[in-house]
Amino acid sequence: MTKLKALLLASMTAMAVLPAQAAETITWWDFFTGGDGVRMKALINDFNKEHPDIQIQATSLEWGVPFYTKVRTAAAVGEGPDMMSYHLSRLPLAMNEKVLTEVTPADMEAAGLASGDFFDTVLKAATQDNKLYAVPFDIHSLVLYYNKSYLQGTEFLDAQGNLTGITDLASFERALQAAKDKGSAAPVTYATGDDGGVYRVFYTLLAQQGGQLISDSNEVLPGDSEAKAVKAVEIMTKWHENGWQPEQALYPASVALFTSGQSAFSLNGVWEVPTMKDLAASGKLGFEWGAVQVPALMGQKATWADSHAFALPVQGDRTMTPEKRKAVMTVIGWMEKNSVRWAEAGHIPAYKPVAESVEFKQMQPNATYASLAETAVFDPNSRIAGVASPVYDAAINIISPAIHGYMPAAEAVAQMKSDLQGLLN
Template sequence: MIGMRTILAATTASILALPAAAQQTVVWWDFLSGGDGVRMKALIDGFNEEHEDIQIDATTLEWGVPFYTKVRTSAAVGEGPDVMTYHLSRVPLALEEGVLSPITDADLEVAGLTKDDFFASSIEAATGPDGELYAIPFDIHSLVLYYNKSFLEGTDYLDADGNLTGIESLEDFEAALQAAAENGSQTPLSYQTGGDGGVWRVFYTLLSQQGGEFIVDGEVLPGDNTDKAVRALEIMTNWNEQGWVPDQAEYEASVALFTGGQSAFQLNGVWEVPTMTDMADAGTLGFEWGAVQVPTLLDESATWADSHAFAIPAQDEEMDPEKREAVMTVIGWMEENSIGWASAGHIPAYVATTESDEYQSMEPNATYASLADTASFDPADPIAGVASPVYDQALNVLVPALAGYLEPADAIEQMKAELSGMMNR
C-alpha cells in the first residue's frame, strides 16, 4: 500500500515538473516626449511593477511623419509593435493604408471595457466607415484659452474670485484683448502664428463655431462652408492687423510670450498645462494664471480636438490569442489608471476617470473638461489629421495670409484647389 508521504512527494514532484506560465512581452511604440513622455513612462513602469506575467517593452519614436512612416513600413514587412499610440485624426489614412487591426467587442471585454465607457465623440473618431473600432481613445486633447490675470485686473473680464468672465462673443473677446493692451500687454493674444499646428487649430475652431465643415462627402468646403472659412481667416488676419498677436511666431516663441508675461491670453493645447503648473510651483512664472474652454465666440460651442489612442497594427498572421489578451490587458490597465495621464493636462477619454473625485479636484483641468462634449475632431478623411496635407496647407497658405501676403478669400480658394486636387487623384 502506498503511503500518504509517498503520494504527497509524487504530487509535489509533478507540480514542480510543470512548465511555468510563459511571461508575455508586449512590444510598445509611442511618440511621446517632454511631459507626456515622463507621465507615460511612469504609467508603463507602474504596469510592469504590478504584472509579473506581462511586461511592456517600450520604445519612443519621433512624433509626426517619422512615426507614421515607421508604422506603415513596419506593417508592410511584419515587424511592427504589438500596440502603439495613435492620433485618432490619423485613423482615416491608416485605414486607407491597411495598417490597423479592428478591435472587437470580445477584445474590449478582455480589457474590462465597453464603448460606452468613453466620450461618444472620441469613439466616433476611432470608428471606421465599416462600423469597426480601430483604436481605443486614451484622452481628448483640445485647444484651450490660457489667461494672465494681472492684465485683466480692474476690467470687466475678471470676477471677484479671479476667474475669467464676460467673454460670450467675438466682440467681447476682442474688447478683452484691447483692454489687456491698455493694461500693458505687449502681445495680448499669443498662439503659433508661424506654424501649421497652431494656425490650423485656431482656424478650425472658428470654422466649427460657425457650424462649418471642412470636408463633406469628399468635397472641400462645399457650399457656404467656403464663406465660413473666409470669415474664420478674416477674424485671424484682423487680430494680426490690430497688433494683438505675434507675427509668424514659431511654437516655442508663442509659448514664451505667454510664460514670459507679455501676453494676456494664449490659445494653445491642454498639453501646456504642466508647463504652467511646474513654473508656478517653482516660482518662475511671475503671475497668476488660469485656463478655460475656448469661449463661444461665434454661433455655437466648438473647439478643435484630437485624441491620443491605443491601436494594434495589422499583421499578415493573426496575433497569438495569449499575446492579444496581454495587449488588451495593458490597454485596460492604462484606461483605469488614466488619472496619471490627466496630470499632463489631457482630458481622459475614459469617462469614469473624468467623473472621479480626484479628477474633479484637478485645476484647471476640471474647469475645461466640458469641452469633451463639444470637441470638433479633424475631418475624417485621409488628407486630414496630424502631419497631413491639410496641415501643410495651413503652413503654406494660411500663414502667408496672416502675414498679409494673400487676401483671405484668395487663400481659401487656393487651399480648396490644392486639397481638392489631392482628393481627386
C-alpha cells in the same frame, strides 16, 4: 556534505529565487516626449511592477511624419510593435494604408472595457465602417489660457479671479485691446508661424460657425463653408493687423510669450498645463493664470480636438497569438482605468468612469474645461486630414501667409479649397 553536493544545493537555491520570466512581452511604440513622456514612462513602470506575467518593452519615436512613416513600413514587413499610440485624427489615413487591425468586442471584453465607457465624440472618431480600430485614451484640445494680471480692474475678471464676460468675438477683442492698453506685447499668442497653431485656431473658428472643412462626400468647404472659412481667416488677419497676435511665431516662441508674461491670452493645447504648473511651483512664473474652454466666439461652442489612442498594427502576414492579444488588451484596460494620472498632463480622460470620478473633478484646471469633451470637434474623416497631413500643410503654406497680409483671405481660402479638392479627386 561533499563539495559537489554543496555546489548543487547552492545552484538550486539561486535558481529558486530568480524572478520568473514574463509569460508575455509586449512591444510598444509611442511618440510621447516632455511631460507626456515622463507620465507615460511612470505608468508603464507601474504596470510592469504590478504584472510580472506581462512586461511592456517601450520605445519612444519621433512625433509626426517620422512616426507614421515608420508604422506604415513596419506594418508592411511585419516588424511593428504589438501595440502603439495613435492619433485618432490619423485613423482615416490608416484605413487607406491598411495598417491597423480591428479592436473587436471580444478584445474590449478582455480589457474589461465597453464602448459605452467612452465619450461619443472620441468613440465616433475611433470608428470606421462601424468597427472600432483604436481605443481612445484622452481628449486633448485647444483651450484659452489667461494671465490674470492684465485683466485686473476690467470686466473680464470676477471677484474670485476667474475669467468672465467673454461671450462672443466682440467681447474677446475688447479684452485683447484692454490687455494691449495695459502693455501686453501680444495680447493673444499662438503659433502663427507653425502648421499646428494656425490650423487649430482656424479650424476652431470655422467649426464655431457650423462650417465643414471636408464633408462626408469628400467635398472641401461645401455649401457656405467657404464663406465661413474666409471669415475665420479675416478674424486671424485682423488680430495680426491690430497687433494682438505675434508675427510668424514658431511654437516655442509662442509659448514663451505667454510664460514670460508678455501675453494676456494663449490659444494652445491642454498639453501646456504641466508647463504652467511647473513654472508656478518653481516660482519662475510671475503671474496668476487660468485655463478655460475656448469661449463661443462665433456663436456656438466647438473646439478643435484630437485624441491619443491605443492601436494594434497589422503585422505583415503574421497573426498575433490569442495569448499575446489578451495581454495587449490587459495593458490597454489597465491604462484606461489609471488614466487620471495621465490627466495630470492636462488631458481629459476619454474613459468616462475616470473623467466623472471625484479625483478628476478636483483636478484643476482640467475640471474647468472638461465640458469640452462633449463639444470637441475632431478633424474631418478624410485621408488628407489629421496630424502631419495635407490639411496641416495648407495651414502653414496658405493660411499663415494670408493672416500675415501676403494674400487676401478669399484668395487664400479658394486656393486651399482647390489644392485639397485636387488631392481627393
